[in-house]
Amino acid sequence: MAKETNHRLPNTVRPEKYTIELRPDLNRFTFQGEESVAIRILRPAKTIVLHASQLEVTKADLRLQGGRRMPAAKIEHVKEVQRLQLTFETSIPQGDATLHLVFSGVLNDELAGFYRSKYTMADGKEGYMAATQFESTDARRAFPCWDEPAAKATFQVSLVAPDGMAAVSNTPIAEEKDLGDGTRLVRFAETPRMATYLLAFVVGPLEALGGQSRKGTKVGVRALPDRIAHGRWGLEESIRVLDYLNEYYGVPYPLEKLDHIALQDFAAGAMENWGAITYRERILLFDPATSSAQTRQNIVDVIAHETAHMWFGDLVTMEWWGDLWLNESFATWMGTKTVNALHPEWKMWTQCFGLDTISGLTLDGLRSSHPIEVTVKDPAEIREIFDDISYSKGASILRMLEQFLGEASFRRGLRNYLKEHSYGNARTEDLWRALEAVSGQPVRALMGTWTRQTGFPLLDVQVTRKNGEARIALSQSRFLYGHILGTAKDRTRWKVPVQVARAGQRKPTRFLMEKANASLSLGRSRRQPDDDWIKVNAGQSGFFRVNYPADEWVRLRRAVAAKQLDTADRIGLQNDAYDLTRAGYLPATTFLELTSEYREEDDVTAWRMIVESLHDFETLIADEPYLPRLDAYGRDLLRTAGKRSGWDPKPGEGHLDSLKRTTLLGRLGHYEDRGVLDEASKRFARFLKDPASLHPDLRALVFGLVAQNADKSTYDTLWDLEQKAALQEEKVRLLLALTKPRDAELLRETLRRSLTDAVRSQDAVLVITNVATSRPSLGRDLAWSFVTKNWDELYRRYAEAGGLLRRLVEIAQTFTTPQAAKDVERFFGTRKAPEVHRVLQQSVEKIRVNAAWRKRNGKDLARWFAASNR
Numbered sequence: 001m002a003k004e005t006n007h008r009l010p011n012t013v014r015p016e017k018y019t020i021e022l023r024p025d026l027n028r029f030t031f032q033g034e035e036s037v038a039i040r041i042l043r044p045a046k047t048i049v050l051h052a053s054q055l056e057v058t059k060a061d062l063r064l065q066g067g068r069r070m071p072a073a074k075i076e077h078v079k080e081v082q083r084l085q086l087t088f089e090t091s092i093p094q095g096d097a098t099l100h101l102v103f104s105g106v107l108n109d110e111l112a113g114f115y116r117s118k119y120t121m122a123d124g125k126e127g128y129m130a131a132t133q134f135e136s137t138d139a140r141r142a143f144p145c146w147d148e149p150a151a152k153a154t155f156q157v158s159l160v161a162p163d164g165m166a167a168v169s170n171t172p173i174a175e176e177k178d179l180g181d182g183t184r185l186v187r188f189a190e191t192p193r194m195a196t197y198l199l200a201f202v203v204g205p206l207e208a209l210g211g212q213s214r215k216g217t218k219v220g221v222r223a224l225p226d227r228i229a230h231g232r233w234g235l236e237e238s239i240r241v242l243d244y245l246n247e248y249y250g251v252p253y254p255l256e257k258l259d260h261i262a263l264q265d266f267a268a269g270a271m272e273n274w275g276a277i278t279y280r281e282r283i284l285l286f287d288p289a290t291s292s293a294q295t296r297q298n299i300v301d302v303i304a305h306e307t308a309h310m311w312f313g314d315l316v317t318m319e320w321w322g323d324l325w326l327n328e329s330f331a332t333w334m335g336t337k338t339v340n341a342l343h344p345e346w347k348m349w350t351q352c353f354g355l356d357t358i359s360g361l362t363l364d365g366l367r368s369s370h371p372i373e374v375t376v377k378d379p380a381e382i383r384e385i386f387d388d389i390s391y392s393k394g395a396s397i398l399r400m401l402e403q404f405l406g407e408a409s410f411r412r413g414l415r416n417y418l419k420e421h422s423y424g425n426a427r428t429e430d431l432w433r434a435l436e437a438v439s440g441q442p443v444r445a446l447m448g449t450w451t452r453q454t455g456f457p458l459l460d461v462q463v464t465r466k467n468g469e470a471r472i473a474l475s476q477s478r479f480l481y482g483h484i485l486g487t488a489k490d491r492t493r494w495k496v497p498v499q500v501a502r503a504g505q506r507k508p509t510r511f512l513m514e515k516a517n518a519s520l521s522l523g524r525s526r527r528q529p530d531d532d533w534i535k536v537n538a539g540q541s542g543f544f545r546v547n548y549p550a551d552e553w554v555r556l557r558r559a560v561a562a563k564q565l566d567t568a569d570r571i572g573l574q575n576d577a578y579d580l581t582r583a584g585y586l587p588a589t590t591f592l593e594l595t596s597e598y599r600e601e602d603d604v605t606a607w608r609m610i611v612e613s614l615h616d617f618e619t620l621i622a623d624e625p626y627l628p629r630l631d632a633y634g635r636d637l638l639r640t641a642g643k644r645s646g647w648d649p650k651p652g653e654g655h656l657d658s659l660k661r662t663t664l665l666g667r668l669g670h671y672e673d674r675g676v677l678d679e680a681s682k683r684f685a686r687f688l689k690d691p692a693s694l695h696p697d698l699r700a701l702v703f704g705l706v707a708q709n710a711d712k713s714t715y716d717t718l719w720d721l722e723q724k725a726a727l728q729e730e731k732v733r734l735l736l737a738l739t740k741p742r743d744a745e746l747l748r749e750t751l752r753r754s755l756t757d758a759v760r761s762q763d764a765v766l767v768i769t770n771v772a773t774s775r776p777s778l779g780r781d782l783a784w785s786f787v788t789k790n791w792d793e794l795y796r797r798y799a800e801a802g803g804l805l806r807r808l809v810e811i812a813q814t815f816t817t818p819q820a821a822k823d824v825e826r827f828f829g830t831r832k833a834p835e836v837h838r839v840l841q842q843s844v845e846k847i848r849v850n851a852a853w854r855k856r857n858g859k860d861l862a863r864w865f866a867a868s869n870r
Contacts, residue, residue, distance in 0.1 A: 113141025129204025329394020
């Protein structure tokens with residue numbers, strides 16, 4: 001077969017129903033398979049082409065209408081394009097037929113396709129189970145198929161499972177048969193029409209907890225028997241989530257059951273397999289004795305995200321991967337909306353701004369970013385777009401659009417979209433059309449500027465005040481970190497929904513900015529002239545940055561100090577200032593002076609964003625002699641809030657207070673606050689004698705701070721604790737602590753162990769990247785050297801799990817010299833790694849931006865820190 005140049009399969013055949021039987025061998029790590037696929041031949045042809053990867057197909061024949069059998073004359077595996085070509089002696093007539101295939105494959109250790117997962121019980125008992133991860137293009141590693149999202153079909157799956165092991169798939173068990181050889185055949189009910197990447201099956205020693213939604217759907221949590229009791233919180237919350245989404249969407253969840261399955265080896269955080277959602281164990285199981293408030297929130301957040309996919313992605317699927325955002329952005333936005341409704345005290349929309357909007361802005365500020373609607377072809381390109389554009393930017397512009405259209409219109413449009421495209425596929429314009437029809441607004445024209453263009457706008461604000469009245473003039477241009485490099489200006493323009501807040505006004509002023517420039521009268525202020533301030537992007541509902549003249553920044557600084565800005569506006573202002581500094585629109589000292597006004601801040605998300613920006617700042621000055629001055633700045637900034645939080649919960653405290661405590665104390669310890677480090681050591685000593693003495697919310701904090709100044713004895717103690725820990729949440733806490741020592745030899749040992757059996761494959765990337773970023777001045781070079789020396793093994797492990805490989809390459813973004821950019825390009829120039837082509841471009845661009853930032857700000861910062869006597 002000649003090499004196929006078209007990335008899509010020929011449209012000569014359409015699958016209708018797969019009947020699949022798989023027999024995994026958990027001793028030899030192989031599987032045998034047999035399938036019959038009901039197909040429709042759309043036009044006569046002598047060949048059938050479908051996907052297959054790392055499978056050996058030994059038999060192929062076709063049964064036509066009337067019963068005539070046509071064996072394949074030639075079976076060809078075209079490995080470079082992951083295809084199977086079947087050639088027949090005569091032309092296959094148009095009409096219905098059944099394709100029968102016999103094949104075998106390997107239960108791999110790459111966390112993709114049909115793979116083996118090692119499990120360990122609390123008593124030390126070990127074994128293997130079989131599990132799947134098919135998104136985006138790995139169903140073809142489990143059975144030959146038309147592995148494209150638009151090639152929807154129904155599936156009847158049967159698994160041969162060893163006695164004593166459960167078998168789980170998307171639908172309930174329809175029949176079980178004892179085969180008399182220590183195994184049994186488990187046949188599952190036929191699925192609705194669905195995409196191949198959403199099929200799932202697991203064979204392992206799992207037990208279940210069960211419940212039921214208000215509409216009668218059976219909901220279950222499945223986990224190893226020694227920890228199934230820890231699935232109670234996830235079960236209760238998953239039922240609440242399903243009930244909420246059923247009501248919001250107005251389209252009932254269509255399957256009989258919904259299982260949530262905890263796996264100990266899993267590349268992603270979770271996967272939205274229809275009716276059988278799979279999770280990393282620590283993202284589903286909650287132990288009241290040891291699990292933290294953050295874990296409690298994470299579990300609900302991920303359950304909501306994945307359950308939202310049961311409609312957006314599963315019931316209605318994007319037509320091709322270029323519209324991936326229709327899945328991931330909606331699940332991110334809808335997951336936040338759901339958790340905010342169920343737990344309003346968690347203030348999820350504020351957290352979402354910190355977690356998602358800022359992540360999207362950070363990536364999209366690079367010239368090497370990509371549009372939300374993006375052209376992708378092969379599996380490597382597809383894996384690359386599972387990033388902060390497809391998840392976070394998309395979710396942010398949906399939030400912006402919902403506020404522009406109004407919640408009621410937005411919801412009606414979504415309901416109509418789901419009803420029209422149920423069990424089918426859709427494109428971005430189908431969604432815009434549905435929202436336009438109910439709102440009467442030009443949604444396609446408005447949103448096309450956000451989904452088809454790379455980047456986002458920077459609004460420059462000019463303010464004219466006269467006789468108590470104010471007028472603002474806005475101009476938009478593309479925000480680029482490359483501005484600091486003096487790169488050419490970009491003429492991209494957006495249609496921007498703008499909200500403007502002003503001192504003393506109860507409601508923001510709203511308008512749509514459709515051209516490059518706009519002006520607006522804000523009328524007379526209710527405040528004294530010196531107390532007046534104007535904040536553009538009120539509530540941070542818009543996906544853009546804002547810059548002001550120097551005197552307006554001073555006014556806003558005073559407003560922060562006086563606590564006159566809402567929480568979201570305080571967060572947005574500080575983060576805008578930082579990124580404007582990063583891109584060279586503002587001097588770095590402006591950011592430090594503004595941030596100094598946040599000493600009295602009391603919101604956890606605000607503190608988290610301040611801490612993140614300061615940590616990135618630390619990365620930039622990691623090689624400067626005044627790095628210790630930043631530590632002193634951080635101690636001074638955080639000390640008051642840290643003392644207010646203290647170490648122990650106070651009466652009446654809530655969920656967010658716990659998160660704020662660990663954020664503040666953790667960062668104070670990072671900045672070498674002696675009192676915090678000493679208290680952590682005392683609590684760790686008590687913990688070693690009495691583990692129950694250390695509150696679950698403080699475990700990660702104390703472990704990390706003790707590790708920071710650990711000697712070899714303490715380091716070994718932490719490893720011993722990690723090896724003995726039963727639950728993955730505790731193991732990961734300890735692994736992260738072991739990335740924090742400020743001793744190069746201990747960090748080298750952590751890196752060495754990361755690729756041994758001491759660390760699960762799924763967690764090794766977390767360990768390596770955290771060595772690089774915990775204290776960049778020490779760990780960055782060690783981690784990057786480790787990555788480059790072990791690249792072949794890392795690539796083998798994680799090439800198919802693109803997100804993990806991408807994070808390793810992103811370590812390079814912490815370098816700050818022009819030579820480092822050349823070195824990184826040279827390293828990858830001699831290696832074939834298409835899965836990281838895009839992130840490599842982004843990393844090199846980021847290094848050059850970093851280098852320019854140091855050159856521009858280095859001397860001024862040295863003077864500023866010296867003058868501040870820190």
